[in-house]
Amino acid sequence: MTDHTGILAEIVDVAGEAAALQLAHAKGGLERVYIPKPENLAKKKGRWLVDLVGEVAARAIAKRFGGGQVEITMGTTAKRARRWRVMNDALAQGKSAAEAARAAGVHQRTVRRHRNGHSGSGGNDGGQGNLF
Numbered sequence: 001m002t003d004h005t006g007i008l009a010e011i012v013d014v015a016g017e018a019a020a021l022q023l024a025h026a027k028g029g030l031e032r033v034y035i036p037k038p039e040n041l042a043k044k045k046g047r048w049l050v051d052l053v054g055e056v057a058a059r060a061i062a063k064r065f066g067g068g069q070v071e072i073t074m075g076t077t078a079k080r081a082r083r084w085r086v087m088n089d090a091l092a093q094g095k096s097a098a099e100a101a102r103a104a105g106v107h108q109r110t111v112r113r114h115r116n117g118h119s120g121s122g123g124n125d126g127g128q129g130n131l132f
Contacts, residue, residue, distance in 0.1 A: 007065075008075045014064045019057035021075065026052055028074035037066040087111055 004012050004020060011020040027033045036046030041058055050058040083104045090100035097111040104111070 004075055006073055007070055008073055015057035015060040019053040022053050023072055024075035027072045032069035033072050034069055035065040036062055038062040
Protein backbone atom coordinates (compact mmCIF):
# COMPACT_ATOMS: atom_id res chain seq x y z
CA MET A 1 0.00 0.00 0.00
CA THR A 2 1.30 3.45 -0.89
CA ASP A 3 0.63 6.81 0.69
CA HIS A 4 0.21 8.64 -2.61
CA THR A 5 -2.79 10.82 -3.27
CA GLY A 6 -4.30 12.60 -6.24
CA ILE A 7 -2.66 12.14 -9.61
CA LEU A 8 0.25 10.11 -8.21
CA ALA A 9 -2.22 7.58 -6.80
CA GLU A 10 -3.85 7.37 -10.22
CA ILE A 11 -0.45 6.85 -11.87
CA VAL A 12 0.33 4.09 -9.35
CA ASP A 13 -2.95 2.43 -10.32
CA VAL A 14 -2.24 2.45 -14.06
CA ALA A 15 1.56 2.29 -14.29
CA GLY A 16 2.95 1.21 -10.91
CA GLU A 17 4.67 2.88 -8.00
CA ALA A 18 8.10 3.03 -9.63
CA ALA A 19 6.73 5.06 -12.55
CA ALA A 20 4.85 7.39 -10.20
CA LEU A 21 7.97 8.03 -8.11
CA GLN A 22 10.12 8.60 -11.19
CA LEU A 23 7.58 11.09 -12.53
CA ALA A 24 7.29 12.87 -9.17
CA HIS A 25 11.06 13.14 -8.86
CA ALA A 26 11.59 14.45 -12.40
CA LYS A 27 8.51 16.64 -12.88
CA GLY A 28 6.91 17.08 -9.46
CA GLY A 29 6.17 20.62 -8.41
CA LEU A 30 6.29 22.08 -11.91
CA GLU A 31 3.39 24.24 -13.04
CA ARG A 32 1.95 21.90 -15.69
CA VAL A 33 3.40 18.93 -17.57
CA TYR A 34 2.24 17.81 -21.01
CA ILE A 35 1.37 14.12 -21.16
CA PRO A 36 1.44 12.96 -24.78
CA LYS A 37 -1.27 10.87 -26.40
CA PRO A 38 -0.34 7.18 -26.79
CA GLU A 39 0.14 7.56 -30.55
CA ASN A 40 2.62 10.42 -29.97
CA LEU A 41 4.97 8.63 -27.55
CA ALA A 42 7.52 7.93 -30.29
CA LYS A 43 7.59 11.56 -31.43
CA LYS A 44 10.07 14.04 -30.02
CA LYS A 45 7.50 15.84 -27.85
CA GLY A 46 6.32 12.58 -26.28
CA ARG A 47 9.59 10.72 -26.02
CA TRP A 48 10.50 12.23 -22.65
CA LEU A 49 7.87 10.09 -20.92
CA VAL A 50 9.12 6.84 -22.47
CA ASP A 51 12.71 7.75 -21.60
CA LEU A 52 11.69 8.49 -18.02
CA VAL A 53 9.42 5.57 -17.07
CA GLY A 54 9.79 3.03 -19.89
CA GLU A 55 7.55 2.02 -22.76
CA VAL A 56 4.92 0.01 -20.88
CA ALA A 57 4.40 2.55 -18.07
CA ALA A 58 4.46 5.47 -20.53
CA ARG A 59 1.70 3.84 -22.61
CA ALA A 60 -0.43 3.31 -19.52
CA ILE A 61 0.04 6.91 -18.35
CA ALA A 62 -0.60 8.28 -21.85
CA LYS A 63 -3.76 6.20 -22.21
CA ARG A 64 -5.13 7.65 -18.95
CA PHE A 65 -3.92 11.27 -19.14
CA GLY A 66 -2.65 11.76 -22.69
CA GLY A 67 -3.22 14.87 -24.71
CA GLY A 68 -3.37 17.30 -21.84
CA GLN A 69 -1.50 19.22 -19.21
CA VAL A 70 -1.41 17.85 -15.67
CA GLU A 71 0.08 18.99 -12.39
CA ILE A 72 2.39 16.37 -10.92
CA THR A 73 2.74 16.67 -7.16
CA MET A 74 6.06 16.16 -5.46
CA GLY A 75 4.71 13.19 -3.55
CA THR A 76 7.05 11.49 -1.13
CA THR A 77 10.06 13.38 -2.51
CA ALA A 78 8.83 16.47 -0.63
CA LYS A 79 8.49 14.46 2.57
CA ARG A 80 12.10 13.28 2.29
CA ALA A 81 13.40 16.83 1.83
CA ARG A 82 11.40 17.93 4.87
CA ARG A 83 12.88 15.11 6.95
CA TRP A 84 16.43 16.14 6.01
CA ARG A 85 15.65 19.76 6.91
CA VAL A 86 14.14 18.83 10.28
CA MET A 87 17.07 16.51 11.05
CA ASN A 88 19.63 19.20 10.13
CA ASP A 89 17.82 21.82 12.20
CA ALA A 90 17.68 19.53 15.23
CA LEU A 91 21.38 18.71 14.97
CA ALA A 92 22.25 22.40 14.53
CA GLN A 93 20.36 23.10 17.77
CA GLY A 94 22.57 20.57 19.56
CA LYS A 95 19.91 17.88 19.95
CA SER A 96 20.94 14.25 20.37
CA ALA A 97 20.70 11.69 17.57
CA ALA A 98 17.62 10.21 19.25
CA GLU A 99 15.91 13.61 19.48
CA ALA A 100 16.78 14.50 15.88
CA ALA A 101 15.56 11.11 14.68
CA ARG A 102 12.30 11.44 16.57
CA ALA A 103 11.69 14.95 15.21
CA ALA A 104 12.46 13.98 11.61
CA GLY A 105 10.78 10.58 11.64
CA VAL A 106 13.94 8.68 10.70
CA HIS A 107 16.05 6.02 12.40
CA GLN A 108 18.82 7.06 14.80
CA ARG A 109 21.31 5.26 12.56
CA THR A 110 20.33 7.61 9.71
CA VAL A 111 21.08 10.61 11.92
CA ARG A 112 24.43 9.17 13.07
CA ARG A 113 25.46 8.37 9.50
CA HIS A 114 24.46 11.84 8.36
CA ARG A 115 26.33 13.50 11.21
CA ASN A 116 29.43 11.40 10.47
CA GLY A 117 29.37 12.28 6.77
CA HIS A 118 28.25 8.88 5.46
CA SER A 119 24.83 9.87 4.17
CA GLY A 120 25.97 11.14 0.79
CA SER A 121 24.84 14.64 1.63
CA GLY A 122 28.09 16.18 2.75
CA GLY A 123 26.17 17.24 5.82
CA ASN A 124 24.56 20.35 4.37
CA ASP A 125 22.75 19.84 1.09
CA GLY A 126 19.56 18.06 2.05
CA GLY A 127 20.72 14.70 0.73
CA GLN A 128 21.37 15.87 -2.82
CA GLY A 129 24.96 14.70 -2.94
CA ASN A 130 27.82 16.21 -4.87
CA LEU A 131 27.80 16.16 -8.67
CA PHE A 132 31.57 16.58 -8.90
